[in-house]
Amino acid sequence: MTIKKTSVFLMLSICFQSMLASCGQKDPITLPTPAPPPVRETPGNSAADTWTQKEFVLSTFFAVPGSADANQYRRILTHTKNAGINLVELPFISPEALLVALNVAEEVGIQTLAQNTQIYSGISGDGPVLSEQKLADEVKFLQRFSTMEGYYVWDEPFERNFNQVKELNQLLRKYDPGRLAFATLFPSYGVYNWEEGEYNWENNSYAQYVTQYLQQVDPTVLSFNYYPYRDNKESTNLIENDLWKDFGYIRQKGLEYNKPLWYYFQAVSIDPEQAGVMNLERIRAQMYGALAYGVKGLSYYTTHRSLLTETFEKSALYDDLAVLNQAVRHVGNLLFNARSVQLYHTGISEALRAAYFLDDLAASTVVDKAPDNLIIGVLQEPDAGKTFLVVTNKSHGSAVNGTLTLKEHAAVSQYDPYRNQTTAYTSPLAELSLSLAPGEIAIYTIE
Known part of the structure; x- marks a missing residue:
């Protein structure tokens, strides 16, 4: 037994x-x-x-x-x-x-x-x-x-x-x-x-x-x-x-x-x-x-x-x-009213992507490429509301630094969870600079 x-x-x-x-x-x-x-x-x-x-x-x-x-x-x-x-x-x-x-x-x-x-x-x-x-x-x-x-x-x-x-x-x-x-x-x-x-x-x-x-x-x-x-x-x-x-x-x-x-x-x-x-x-x-x-x-x-x-x-x-x-x-x-619509892990094999029940980053409509060791979640509010890009560092021991590239230029805002504040970038962006300490998070709103 x-x-x-x-x-x-x-x-x-x-x-x-x-x-x-x-x-x-x-x-x-x-x-x-x-x-x-x-x-x-x-x-x-x-x-x-x-x-x-x-x-x-x-x-x-x-x-x-x-x-x-x-x-x-x-x-x-x-x-x-x-x-x-x-x-x-x-x-x-x-x-x-x-x-x-x-x-x-x-x-x-x-x-x-x-x-x-x-x-x-x-x-x-x-x-x-x-x-x-x-x-x-x-x-x-x-x-x-x-x-x-x-x-x-x-x-x-x-x-x-x-x-x-x-x-x-x-x-x-x-x-x-x-x-x-x-x-x-x-x-x-x-x-x-x-x-x-x-x-x-x-x-x-x-x-x-x-x-x-x-x-x-x-x-x-x-x-x-x-x-x-x-x-x-x-x-x-x-x-x-x-x-x-x-x-x-x-x-x-x-x-x-x-x-x-x-x-x-x-x-x-x-x-x-x-x-x-x-x-x-x-x-x-x-x-x-x-x-x-x-x-x-x-x-x-x-x-x-x-x-x-x-x-x-x-x-x-x-x-x-x-x-x-x-x-x-x-x-x-x-993110309470937002629904998970796309989910990716970067830097893993195709076999693990299938085993983890993940979406294919190559087919993403939002993200083009990103550094390894990330989880990237795309969440969407109902009725064509806000689209959130939630990026986390899977590693508890190493920082992740690099650039996350979007499929196209977009109006982007970044949310700071520690200050509970959102800051809008002044011009559309296609590249987001990442500097994530071990286990840390970055949250963006894409329009």
């Missing part, structure tokens, strides 16, 4: 850390001020009552440990919000700890995704014993939390769980259509891959896993994770990486099924016992690369041990990541 060892290890590691955090508290349960009476109206059935994404999401998995200590949660969520995170996920904690976390999130003013494995949430192959009445009662109770954005319905479902994911989604949409019913998929290493399927079942590949999920579950958003530095080797890079195979296929399917694309990126060493290789440049390369793919949401795996320390205090990277997070949200909101 094939087992996704990495995911199992991650889950056990997080649960163990959560238990340790719970045991170390002098006052394990410190309840905050109870949540006020319900502030959200009982949902109706009109289209206006249905959840839709309104802004770019920058989230984190495992936002708080299982201590159920409101003072600790208040400090963690305040640090997290102040660093630019606008959504926190609350998995692997007890229902009692979840209630404390939801109350504190109300005070702090940060959105949440709630997980409850007893009622409406599953993890890998295990799900709750479904009771519609229990679910309806829980939804009614949770109406009081105005900052609760949705339900974490399933973390990496197997194919055999798809019907249960679908059923939970349908019930949550029935009783609470104004909130998101969220799930995220396995990556292609482990249980499902590009050569064989679950337990080596015939005709069961990763591509079929993703496609079947879309067809059977019809999710509101299409989310997946892939941790490219999981081997913890200095030599691992994003120039050529199987991350782009998963990303390319899922991007195509998201466009085909008209689903917003969310991506979990790696911010920490997978093994908490190892210091790991993760740094600002590796994190930045993943985040900005994902924006070139047109994602509408990004999630840290995790802010614990990256943005925050093992004990959930500000880390040495906190200030730098806070600046990066704000820039990422600026870009994400700038």
